[in-house]
Amino acid sequence: MIRDTIKAAQVAAMKSGDKPRLAAVRLILAKLKDKDIELRTASAVPEDDVLVTDVLQKMAKQRRESITLYEQGGRQELADVEKAELAVIEEFLPQQMSEDDTKAAIAAIIAETGAAGMKDMGKVVAALKAKHGTQLDMGKASGLVKAALAG
Incomplete structure (x- = not known):
């Protein structure tokens, strides 16, 4: 399951002391927790991998939009932070169709x-x-x- 892979990545990032990666993984886990809470009252809960992929796709889309806006605004250092987060998010997304x-x-x-x-x-x-x-x-x-x- 994708969720287990993300949790394992969190532990690995903690052990290696990779703070930017750890922050990005924690962001993903926080968004997943928000979605879990939101779905507590839902009548039909999607399969976990579908749910995780949906959350990751939304996060990736937000990062891409932010990167574009930061680059247009001449804020390259902020765009670089978003690009690093996007790279971590994309690691967990299933292979996209061509x-x-x-x-x-x-x-x-x-x-x-x-x-x-x-x-x-x-x-x-x-x-x-x-x-x-x-x-x-x-x-x-x-x-x-x-x-x-x-x-």
Whole structure:
């Protein structure tokens, strides 16, 4: 499980005295704890690896946005801190599908669902997330779905 790998990384970072890495791992664990607390009242709790991947993807997206903003604002030292955190977060994310693989998966789902145009986009995106959600950046994937359905 991804969560166990993250906890092991925390222990390793403590032992090695790698403070920046330890701080990033602790951030991840704190976000996971927040999500666990949030889901205590939920009727359906997703599988743990799906939950962890979702949290990691959101954290990675936030870091990428921050890096862009810091670099535009001329704050390279802050951008470097965010890049270091992003590198740690990405270590725990499952291998992402390539763009070609993503397009092939989208084409297969469009064929399966019989989607014929933009009105079926939600159905295709939902099926894509159900099958490949942990391996995709859904933001990029929905753009590819839109292009596939429009074309």
